[in-house]
Amino acid sequence: MAKKGKGQQKRRVEFRKNRTQKVRQGDITKRFNRDEFDVDKSVQHERISGKGELTRKRTIVSQEGEDGDSGENLSIHVDKETCLAGRVLRVQGLISEVEAPDKSVYQCATRRLLKTMSTDSRHVVAAGDHVWFRPSGDTEGIIESVEPRYGVLSRTSRSRQHIIVANVDQLIIVGSAAEPGLKPNLIDRYLITAEYSGIRPIICINKVDLLDPAQLQTIVGVYGSLGYEVHLVSAKEGIGIDRLRKALHGKDTVLSGQSGVGKSSLLNAIEPGLNLRVNAVSRENDKGKHTTTTATLIPLATAGHVIDTPGIRQFQLWDIIPEEVAGLFRDIRPFINHCRFPNCTHTHETDCAVKDAVADGILDTRRYESYCQIFAGDSA
Numbered sequence: 001m002a003k004k005g006k007g008q009q010k011r012r013v014e015f016r017k018n019r020t021q022k023v024r025q026g027d028i029t030k031r032f033n034r035d036e037f038d039v040d041k042s043v044q045h046e047r048i049s050g051k052g053e054l055t056r057k058r059t060i061v062s063q064e065g066e067d068g069d070s071g072e073n074l075s076i077h078v079d080k081e082t083c084l085a086g087r088v089l090r091v092q093g094l095i096s097e098v099e100a101p102d103k104s105v106y107q108c109a110t111r112r113l114l115k116t117m118s119t120d121s122r123h124v125v126a127a128g129d130h131v132w133f134r135p136s137g138d139t140e141g142i143i144e145s146v147e148p149r150y151g152v153l154s155r156t157s158r159s160r161q162h163i164i165v166a167n168v169d170q171l172i173i174v175g176s177a178a179e180p181g182l183k184p185n186l187i188d189r190y191l192i193t194a195e196y197s198g199i200r201p202i203i204c205i206n207k208v209d210l211l212d213p214a215q216l217q218t219i220v221g222v223y224g225s226l227g228y229e230v231h232l233v234s235a236k237e238g239i240g241i242d243r244l245r246k247a248l249h250g251k252d253t254v255l256s257g258q259s260g261v262g263k264s265s266l267l268n269a270i271e272p273g274l275n276l277r278v279n280a281v282s283r284e285n286d287k288g289k290h291t292t293t294t295a296t297l298i299p300l301a302t303a304g305h306v307i308d309t310p311g312i313r314q315f316q317l318w319d320i321i322p323e324e325v326a327g328l329f330r331d332i333r334p335f336i337n338h339c340r341f342p343n344c345t346h347t348h349e350t351d352c353a354v355k356d357a358v359a360d361g362i363l364d365t366r367r368y369e370s371y372c373q374i375f376a377g378d379s380a
């Protein structure tokens, strides 16, 4: 867990504000859809406004304009007659691989003016960025501007935000029913990372061929009642693969889960041939040829991309501070406003509404224990 910086204090203020809104159980799912989550995007350290205009903010940008307005604004005009809209598949040093609308790939440098704005984050261009670029020839070009980002997976390094991948629609959290056994606590960790990043989580439990799916009923019931989409699948037997393929169609999806749960097998079942490409990427990364923490978008044959990169396969809760964790648990969140102490940690305090909810059987005990472990900073 990171030390509290200015940004985190800011997030805590936002978090408390959210906490004071009485959220009924039924509203929880709604609050977490992307549009609404965007309002909470004060957590993003940088906001680049698009449509040809790039706005640099030195401090965290708040939707309410409480701070961050001191940054200078610079407008970059993009000639959309001569430029193409593209998607950054990956960044390798100073060169970005950009996918054009016709799926051809250009090696692009970044316009100098954009680069001069790269002071508050390590990369002005990140994997997953929607950009406008000026092609020169059939395979090269210059990135002229970067569109606003959403669904950003990042980590903090030397108090700077390092974007791993931007504009992710969904995170598929892959677990396995057996070999290795299901780790619900790990699923909870991924879930709160997704909530924090404004990325829709989908839970996928693979290897259901190894046990009676009835054994998973309780856990599926808990997540289902919280509004999370749950898939029970078997890459080996082809169970649930069609539905999972539909969930990926047209979306940019990050796959995460511990080693051996069958991520590669699932990708291969969804789209034969994709696995080869995924492995090719992994091997390059293993050799240390490219950075392991920036991601690569792999185009799906139909529409959408998958992002399956060693560095984010088992990503951590990089910069979530313990006090934020309860608010990221959809089921705990409605109670935190009713505790006796406003700074209640829901662990040892008296008159804690969260603990009361557990005692009354309203809140799942396992989920509460998972919260306590994450709050304490224990590993999964």
Ligand SMILES: Nc1nc2c(ncn2[C@@H]2O[C@H](COP(=O)(O)OP(=O)(O)OP(=O)(O)O)[C@@H](O)[C@H]2O)c(=O)[nH]1
Pocket (backbone or CB within 6 Å): 206, 207, 208, 209, 210, 233, 234, 235, 236, 237, 257, 258, 259, 260, 261, 262, 263, 264, 265, 266, 313
């Ligand atoms: N019984 C069964 N075995 C499976 C299934 N899916 C994958 N496996 C096996 O599980 C093992 C791990 O599968 P992978 O696809 O390599 O797992 P991974 O999550 O990509 O692993 P890492 O690359 O280490 O992250 C392999 O031996 C697969 O054959 C399944 O649905 N049922």
Ligand SMILES: [Zn+2]
Pocket (backbone or CB within 6 Å): 336, 339, 340, 344, 345, 346, 347, 349, 351, 352, 353, 354, 355
């Ligand atoms: Zn409490």
